[in-house]
Amino acid sequence: MRILIAEDDFTSRTMLTAVLEKGGHEIVEARDGNDAWEAIQQPDAPGLVILDWMMPEMDGLEVVRRVRQMPTERRHYIIMLTHKGDRADIVAGLEAGADDYLTKPFDAGELRARVKVGRRMVEMQDRLSKFANKMQTLAEERARQLVHADRLATLGVLAAGIAHEINNPVAFVAGNAQTIERVWDTVATQLQNTGDDEEIAFILEEVPKMLAGIRKGVDRISKIVRGLKSYVRQEKMGTAPFHLDDAIETALELCRNSLKYNVTVEKNYPNILPEVLGDYRKMEQVLVNLLTNAADAMSEQKQGTLSIDTCVDKDFVRVTITDNGPGMTPEVLDRMFDPFYTTKTEGKGTGLGLSISKGIIEQHGGTLEARNTPEGGAELSFTLPVASCASPVTKEDASP
Numbered sequence: 001m002r003i004l005i006a007e008d009d010f011t012s013r014t015m016l017t018a019v020l021e022k023g024g025h026e027i028v029e030a031r032d033g034n035d036a037w038e039a040i041q042q043p044d045a046p047g048l049v050i051l052d053w054m055m056p057e058m059d060g061l062e063v064v065r066r067v068r069q070m071p072t073e074r075r076h077y078i079i080m081l082t083h084k085g086d087r088a089d090i091v092a093g094l095e096a097g098a099d100d101y102l103t104k105p106f107d108a109g110e111l112r113a114r115v116k117v118g119r120r121m122v123e124m125q126d127r128l129s130k131f132a133n134k135m136q137t138l139a140e141e142r143a144r145q146l147v148h149a150d151r152l153a154t155l156g157v158l159a160a161g162i163a164h165e166i167n168n169p170v171a172f173v174a175g176n177a178q179t180i181e182r183v184w185d186t187v188a189t190q191l192q193n194t195g196d197d198e199e200i201a202f203i204l205e206e207v208p209k210m211l212a213g214i215r216k217g218v219d220r221i222s223k224i225v226r227g228l229k230s231y232v233r234q235e236k237m238g239t240a241p242f243h244l245d246d247a248i249e250t251a252l253e254l255c256r257n258s259l260k261y262n263v264t265v266e267k268n269y270p271n272i273l274p275e276v277l278g279d280y281r282k283m284e285q286v287l288v289n290l291l292t293n294a295a296d297a298m299s300e301q302k303q304g305t306l307s308i309d310t311c312v313d314k315d316f317v318r319v320t321i322t323d324n325g326p327g328m329t330p331e332v333l334d335r336m337f338d339p340f341y342t343t344k345t346e347g348k349g350t351g352l353g354l355s356i357s358k359g360i361i362e363q364h365g366g367t368l369e370a371r372n373t374p375e376g377g378a379e380l381s382f383t384l385p386v387a388s389c390a391s392p393v394t395k396e397d398a399s400p
């Protein structure tokens with residue numbers, strides 16, 4: 001271990017160093033009180049200090065006092081060095097905060113024994129402070145999770161309310177737009193017959209575009225409302241054993257359009273993948289979300305590569321979808337699973353895909369995680385319990 005020896009007397013310092021170096025310790029030397037104080041303040045200062053009591057510049061007592069006033073969490077173990085018979089010094093030293101003492105001329109055996117005790121104390125102290133730091137980190141992390149959970153719960157209640165409120169007016173708009181679309185051809189023919197008016201020509205041209213715009217808007221609002229409902233309600237899942245390879249194939253088929261121009265799909269599946277237990281349609285939904293995100297991320301890419309890897313990881317099947325798009329910034333990594341978080345242009349993303357997917361995977365007893373690959377792309381990976389390890393299935397609620 002590293003030990004600081006603060007001793008102004010050359011002979012005594014050399015002897016102390018020799019004995020302790022022989023015992024395998026690494027020694028840092030200080031020749032007076034100032035030197036010692038400087039060395040102790042270094043971030044990598046030795047944890048054990050042997051401190052002579054009578055030193056020029058600053059005596060041992062003052063050094064101990066200063067060390068004990070240091071705001072650092074680290075505690076130095078201090079053995080003071082006094083002359084035999086200096087009882088008053090020993091008492092003052094211990095009261096000021098020294099941990100132990102050794103009298104001069106010192107005995108090598110006693111020095112080794114006292115250093116051994118000191119070493120035990122320093123190591124214990126280090127272990128304790130590491131443990132305390134770990135506990136502190138855990139507590140902070142837990143607090144952060146709780147705040148996050150609370151935020152999501154509030155958002156969930158709000159979302160449910162909004163979805164409910166929006167549903168009816170959207171239905172009116174959609175219904176009325178449909179009626180107008182239905183009668184528009186008749187109206188248009190009659191208008192055409194009224195003459196060659198500029199204003200009528202404008203109406204005839206613009207109304208169909210407006211109706212298309214209304215339909216597009218209504219579809220988008222309905223998609224958001226559906227997404228909100230499935231996020232909040234956490235709909236009941238069907239449970240049946242199925243092969244994930246099949247769900248991946250269907251999802252790829254559904255995403256064929258967005259992948260076909262610039263993306264090469266690589267599949268790495270092991271020969272035998274055990275069945276997983278869950279809702280086939282929901283898993284398709286998750287896979288479509290992940291594949292769509294990957295396709296969006298690679299849309300600027302001349303040549304994109306999408307890899308789908310499956311493997312068995314203990315009692316779980318793991319699916320990893322990797323793309324060679326730009327990957328995620330730290331902010332995106334931190335927030336991408338939050339509902340409504342999107343970096344896509346207005347009208348393109350609702351920001352619900354990943355939060356819904358995460359909910360579905362977790363309801364299945366699995367996990368969904370994201371990280372950047374060393375090459376800079378994104379890697380989304382989820383696990384699902386192998387059917388034989390998950391809770392038994394009842395035929396009645398089995399799907400697909």
Ligand SMILES: Nc1ncnc2c1ncn2[C@@H]1O[C@H](COP(=O)(O)OP(=O)(O)OP(=O)(O)O)[C@@H](O)[C@H]1O
Binds near residue numbers: 289342348
């Ligand atoms: N493969 C990926 N590469 C880079 N960023 C990604 C990737 N997948 C997700 N993201 C980031 O996470 C955000 C949230 O994704 P999420 O699927 O929840 O919403 P969205 O795709 O924006 O909208 P929605 O899925 O509702 O249409 C995205 O906007 C994007 O910034």
Ligand SMILES: [Mg+2]
Binds near residue numbers: 289292293353
């Ligand atoms: Mg998405």
